[in-house]
Amino acid sequence: MNIAHALTASEAASVTGVPLKQVNRIIDAGLMRGFVRKERGSRLIASPALIGLRLAYLTADALTPSTRQRILQKVLSDQTRTKVEEAPLTVDLQPVILEVQAGLDRLERARQAVKVDPAILGGEPVLTGTRVAVYDIADMLNAGDSADAIAAAYPHLTHDQISLASEYATAYPRRGRPRGKPAWRAKAPKSTRTIKLDDLPSVS
Numbered sequence: 093m094n095i096a097h098a099l100t101a102s103e104a105a106s107v108t109g110v111p112l113k114q115v116n117r118i119i120d121a122g123l124m125r126g127f128v129r130k131e132r133g134s135r136l137i138a139s140p141a142l143i144g145l146r147l148a149y150l151t152a153d154a155l156t157p158s159t160r161q162r163i164l165q166k167v168l169s170d171q172t173r174t175k176v177e178e179a180p181l182t183v184d185l186q187p188v189i190l191e192v193q194a195g196l197d198r199l200e201r202a203r204q205a206v207k208v209d210p211a212i213l214g215g216e217p218v219l220t221g222t223r224v225a226v227y228d229i230a231d232m233l234n235a236g237d238s239a240d241a242i243a244a245a246y247p248h249l250t251h252d253q254i255s256l257a258s259e260y261a262t263a264y265p266r267r268g269r270p271r272g273k274p275a276w277r278a279k280a281p282k283s284t285r286t287i288k289l290d291d292l293p294s295v296s
Contacts, residue, residue: 098129098136106202106263107195108142110149118148123164140171142192143185150188155181202259217260219253229254230261 101119105112119128119135127141137145144167151160159178166176167185176183207220217226224246232242239254 098138099142100263101135101137102265103199103263104137104142104145106259107199108146108149108192109195110145114149114152115145118145123148123161124168127168139196141168142195143171143188144168146188146192147183147185198256198259199263202256202263205253205256206260217264219249219257222248224249224257226257226260227266229257233258 099107101115102112104110105115108115110118115137116135118124119137124137124141124145127138127144129136144164147167148160148164151163155163159181163176163178163181163183166178167173174184174186174189176185205220206217206226208215208217212218212223213225218224219226219229229242229246229249233239233254239251242254243249243251
């Protein structure tokens with residue numbers, strides 16, 4: 093695992109699968125003390141702490157606060173551990189380590205799948221080799237569209253590209269206020285009816 097860098101809270105959320113709100117709550121609780129720093133108003137989390145972050149989220153409802161904190165301290169103090177003991181508990185860290193490694197690999201793939209070029213859509217992140225904006229794909233998924241529906245709308249996109257677009261948008265959220273729903277999504281049709289082509293007025 094690459095431990096030579098720090099990640100933003102959003103990147104850490106993407107890698108660990110921990111919702112951003114929970115990432116910030118875990119940090120606020122002091123569970124990542126010594127592994128978080130502030131830079132230009134943003135929180136940066138040292139990559140060795142990602143296993144602890146994931147474990148803190150998974151054990152939030154399973155352990156008492158004091159037991160949870162002691163286990164996390166042991167995990168964070170020695171990143172070579174594959175298991176940690178806090179009598180009478182023994183926690184196998186290997187599944188968490190594998191999940192975090194997979195998350196780091198997935199984030200790297202998402203970065204490589206996205207291009208930012210001022211000459212393309214004014215610098216909006218797009219999927220490489222296309223003019224499809226990453227945030228548009230993420231917005232569609234967040235609005236409830238399935239990957240199959242998006243693939244049908246964009247036949248040149250693979251399901252992997254759609255997944256990586258979502259991953260990128262989680263790690264690097266759009267700046268500024270989030271967009272509202274498009275008008276066609278926000279409003280329900282007033283009425284619907286079926287008509288035949290012959291019923292349409294002729295155009296002279």
